[in-house]
Amino acid sequence: MTTMNICWFITILLLLHSCNPGDGMDHGIVGGHVSVPHSRPYMVYIQDSRSKAACDGFLVREDFVMTAAHCKKSTLKVYLGVSDTTLLPHGIEVDSFPHPGFENKPGNDIMLLKLKTPATLNKTVTIIDLPNPWNDKMFKDCLVMGWGSMVYKHYSPSTVLRELNVTLKNLAHCFEPDVICNEDPFGPAQGDSGGPLVCKDIVMGIVSFNLEKTEGYLTGYTRISQHLLWINEIMKKNNI
Ligand SMILES: *[C@@H]1O[C@H](CO)[C@@H](O)[C@H](O)[C@H]1NC(C)=O
Numbered sequence: 634m635t636t637m638n639i640c641w642f643i644t645i646l647l648l649l650h651s652c653n654p655g656d657g658m659d660h661g662i663v664g665g666h667v668s669v670p671h672s673r674p675y676m677v678y679i680q681d682s683r684s685k686a687a688c689d690g691f692l693v694r695e696d697f698v699m700t701a702a703h704c705k706k707s708t709l710k711v712y713l714g715v716s717d718t719t720l721l722p723h724g725i726e727v728d729s730f731p732h733p734g735f736e737n738k739p740g741n742d743i744m745l746l747k748l749k750t751p752a753t754l755n756k757t758v759t760i761i762d763l764p765n766p767w768n769d770k771m772f773k774d775c776l777v778m779g780w781g782s783m784v785y786k787h788y789s790p791s792t793v794l795r796e797l798n799v800t801l802k803n804l805a806h807c808f809e810p811d812v813i814c815n816e817d818p819f820g821p822a823q824g825d826s827g828g829p830l831v832c833k834d835i836v837m838g839i840v841s842f843n844l845e846k847t848e849g850y851l852t853g854y855t856r857i858s859q860h861l862l863w864i865n866e867i868m869k870k871n872n873i
């Protein structure tokens with residue numbers, strides 16, 4: 634078994650664990666601080682209307698939200714312009730487009746959600762830019778955010794958005810080219826899945842999995858720049 638397979642195996646274990654109703658999906662930001670309300674207007678709260686399991690995502694076009702493929706459920710709704718999840722606006726129904734190779738590989742943990750009613754952009758609802766193949770490795774100082782757990786291994790979602798600065802290290806030593814890894818004492822946890830890794834106002838990664846290490850946690854993010862062709866194909870085929 635390669636390192637990649639072991640890693641993916643652990644991710645799947647986390648997923649099975651999180652399939653109990655009422656439990657959140659895989660992976661708050663541990664060690665983060667509360668974001669200024671509405672300062673991250675591209676953030677999207679995602680909830681399964683049946684199980685109430687929650688994930689995060691971000692708006693990439695008026696009619697498309699990007700998130701992690703392991704967040705797929707048949708009755709997902711997306712909530713735009715949210716700061717406090719106890720005050721949710723009207724949810725929008727979606728059609729899901731998980732990456733077809735998701736089951737086989739951690740780097741394919743990416744999904745597009747087509748909004749049945751496109752968003753009307755305003756001060757609290759905006760789009761975030763995707764990376765280019767050439768600016769992908771330029772940034773190290775990034776921000777990760779979510780409404781997930783504030784403590785590791787204990788489902789304790791935050792009702793307000795939290796964020797954490799992270800410095801990317803060891804980019805070359807990851808499981809495979811389409812995963813960005815970072816090791817930190819703190820970071821995303823259960824309920825943060827699908828949220829963005831934002832570097833210089835560009836979204837570089839999607840929160841996918843974490844692994845416990847001796848000095849903190851290793852977080853794996855799906856590397857968006859490796860999927861630009863697939864993203865463009867889905868978005869072109871499903872124009873507004
Ligand atoms: C922006 O749009 C959101 C979602 O459609 C809506 O809830 C919010 O009230 C709007 N804000 C403004 C300032 O118009």
Ligand SMILES: *[C@@H]1O[C@H](CO)[C@@H](O)[C@H](O)[C@H]1NC(C)=O
Pocket residue numbers: 774798
């Ligand atoms: C996070 O990083 C930004 C940009 O580098 C910086 O302005 C901000 O002060 C940092 N926040 C914290 C809490 O370190």
